[in-house]
Amino acid sequence: MDLQHLRPSQEQGVPLYLQLYRRYREAIAAGKLRPGDRVLSVRNLASELTLARGTVEMAYQMLANEGYFVTRGAAGTIISPRLESLAADHAKLSEPTAPASPPLHAISSEVLPFQLGLPALDAFPRKTWSRLAGRTMRSLQTTAMTYPDPAGYEPLRRAIATYLGISRGIACSPEQVFVTTGYLGALELVCHALLKTGDLGWYEDPGYILARQFLERTGMRLEPVPVDEEGLNVATGQRRAPHARFAVVTPTHQSPLGVALSLPRRLELLEWANHRQAWIIEDDYDSEFRYHGRPLPALKSLDRDGRVLYTGTFSKVLFPGLRLAYLVVPVSQIGQFRDAVNHRSGSGSILPQAMVADFMEQGHFGRHLRKMRALYATRRGYLVDALKQEMGEHLYIQPQAGGIHVLAHLRTEQDDRALAKAAQTSGLAVHALSDWQMCNSSQGGLLMGFANFATAEEARASVQRLKTVLAKC
Ligand SMILES: Cc1ncc(COP(=O)(O)O)c(C=O)c1O
Structure with missing residues (x-):
């Protein structure tokens, strides 16, 4: 040539x-x-x-x-x-797929190094899954092939309620569980059932960028509430926006800082919500993966007054392509949510729901989680070791007890947005902490997923690429 x-x-x-x-x-x-x-x-x-x-x-x-x-x-x-x-x-x-610079907030369909939010796709138990798929299709009752319940497939709602009781300390009935299309589907349902355009809500700062953008586009007003080593600063929220209608929190593993909401703050938050009749939306997106200490019970488990709307997702524990999440509503709100889902597009196809229900009921889910917990502890080690050895003088790794991402703070005053952009242009899917912040802060950092680094060498090679890119900035 x-x-x-x-x-x-x-x-x-x-x-x-x-x-x-x-x-x-x-x-x-x-x-x-x-x-x-x-x-x-x-x-x-x-x-x-x-x-x-x-x-x-x-x-x-x-x-x-x-x-x-x-x-x-x-x-x-x-x-x-x-x-x-x-x-x-x-x-x-x-047709060159933009290899580099995936639009910052877009969820890429490629598995790029450091991709955030993806579980280890290579470790998904495909064999078991395909066996279940065949069995699910063969044993599907005729009644299950008609128009499904818009609240979700009943056996899945039952399996979720049982799982939450055992693993997250949440006592709920299947009637309180609503299956949704991903976490944003759960938020959409809450907005539709309980909120109205222009309602004010507390939002963790920094906080999960996609949900923030979604709520803003839905017409909600968001008050940034800072997060410190004890999680959301409830006192600041009360000072800045005491009359807010809702608060969105990630109490088990704050996204993206990784801290847990302390018990005094949990009680303060519940007390505020009860006093003001506000709603707390608890996003429990990756609590299953904790590597040190015991898993923390959900905030919902302390909710005596029915103010917490609890959400969980199958995106991290199975895979995001399923687009399956769920919402647990207070008993007093079942009717309101039932009415809301009856007039909406429903919870999607029952086939994946039936498969996940079987997967959970037959004990595969518990086994998969145990296996993934050990795998992630190892893969996290690959990335952390590589970052410390290759870039220790530039980056400080925030200690985190769980999750499937790492936050590395910059030791210098460099602009994390420029660094992340340069990395993205080279096909490295790191995010800038600043982009997840609502108010400016001097503390820059890089967010990186590690779940798909299958070996220490892979992690090291990607970190070396990152180092080369950053050295040029
Ligand atoms: C903080 C947070 N909440 C929720 C989710 C789950 O979103 P979904 O169920 O739409 O995949 C994610 C996914 O990355 C997340 O990071």
Whole structure:
């Protein structure tokens, strides 16, 4: 192939390595490079195109990570033979999926290094799942094939109620459980059933960015309430917005700082909500994964006055593609929520719901959680060790008792947004802490997922890439 096809031009604002990466993908798509073809070594290509070796290295690494290149040790690097079956599908390859800079808040459908919010997809028990799928289809009652209950599939609601009683200290009946399409589906239902446009709510600062954007777009007004080492600062919330109608909290494992809401603060929050007749939305998104100490009971387990709306999700414990979450409402609100779901689009297909119900009832869920807890403790170690060894002088890792992400604070005054943007442009899905903050703070940091680092080497290689990117900023 004529090497000039690979030569980057002066495309405005597009880094050279990214141009080179794209040229390779285009050459493969156009058949100029065939599966099995040898690729010029980094040194030779850099010298042929008069590029820095680091530039070529970065492009090659992205192509290898995405499966276009395969390294064969001393035999050099070749175009992956696995692309043979894809080569015909020209459109698929020639349409470059923005490899870099996924829009900051978008949930990427690619599994990029450091991707936040994803469980370990390689460790999902696919065999058990497929066996259940066949059995679920075969044994589906005719009644279950008609229009489903918009509150969710009853056996799943029952399984969730049992699980919450045992694992989260929540005493609830299946009638209190509403199955939703993800956490945002639960929030949407709460807004519809209990709130109205313009209602004011406390929101943790920093806090989960997607829910914040969702609530703002739904017309809610949000009062930022700071989070410290004891979690949400309830006294500040009461001072700033005593009449708020609701508060959204992540008490078990604050998102993203990872602290737990202390018992005195929990009681203060419940007392405020009861006194003001406000609602507390408890987002218990990843409480199953705790590596030190005992799992904390949910805030809902202390709710004597029926002010807490509890939400959980299957996105972390199974996989986000299921789009299954749930909401537990106070007994006094069952009628209100029943009425709300009866006039909405429902909880989606019953097939995944039936499978998850079977998965839980047959004990697979408990086994899966135990296995994943151990796996995440190991994978967290891979990332933390690599960060400490490679970037310890630049980053300080916030100790966290659980979860599937790491927060590394910057030791310098660097702008975390610029760093995260540069990393994203290189295909590394780190987030800037500042983007999760509502009020400006001097404390910058990087948020990184670790669940999909299968080996210590993988974690180290990605951290080294991050280090290279950050060194250039
Ligand atoms: C803080 C927080 N809450 C809830 C969720 C779950 O959202 P969903 O059920 O829509 O996947 C996530 C997912 O990343 C999260 O980070």
